[in-house]
Amino acid sequence: MPQTIVIKDQTANPGPLGLLCFALTTILLSMHNAGFFGIDSAILGMAIFYGGIGQMIAGIMEWRKNNTFATVAFVSYGCFWLSFAAIVLLPKLGLIDKPTDVGIASWLGVWGLMSVVMFIGTFRLNRALQIVFFLLVITFALLCIGDLTANAGLKNLGGWFGIVLGFSAFYTGLAQVLNEVYGRVVWPLGPVVKK
Structure with a gap:
């Protein structure tokens, strides 16, 4: 009889990294949208390296863990x-025209549509993620219509x-870190009972 080999995954949970990349970048851009300051290199640097590349690395790590969502x-x-x-950058470099308001609204709208579907997926996950994706849908809707x-x-x-969305994602990411480090629920995520 052939032997069965079971490989135990001992890699770290990449979810908190992805959530924190999303959270901090969202807070920064949202402060701009709320009128605190204009678009600058702080926002763009964060968008490229932390929100963009960092989140993509977390997503690839989640693929390795067989976590489709x-x-x-x-x-x-x-x-x-x-x-x-x-x-933001391509028009400033003279490579393409600046998008119209309708173009930006359409871009925000399709991301909002995707966020609605992802929000539905959170119904099987936890309450903290439900709040994150609910606020994401509302944020995209307001920006799109605006x-x-x-x-x-x-x-x-x-x-x-x-x-508020950014801070809710911040809480969700850090709750996963603290709960894992302490081996108990320090910050609750509101688990969903799967039937």
Whole structure:
């Protein structure tokens, strides 16, 4: 009879990394959207290296752990941040025209649509992720409609929702770190009972 070899995965949980990459970059851009300051190299640097590349690395690590939801989320939103940086930088470099308000609204709208589907996926995960993705959908909706209607108030409100979103993702990522380090629930995530 042939022997069965079982390989135990002992790699670290990449989820907190992906969540923190998303959280801190979202807080920074949302502060801009809320009117605290303009787009600058701090936002773009964060979008490229932490929100973009860092999240994509976390997503690839999640793929290795056979976690489809996290792979799709982290790689996709990592690409969101890289595309955001490209949208800002490419016109400044004279390589392409600046997008119209309708173009930006469409870009935000398709990301909002994807976020709705990902939000549905969180119904089988935990309450903390449900809050993150719910706030993400609301933030995309406000920013999309704000750009589509040229309503600065809605875009500003989207910035405030984005700040809350960023801090909720920050909590969710750090809760996973602390709960693992202490071997018990330090910060609850609100597990969902799967039927």
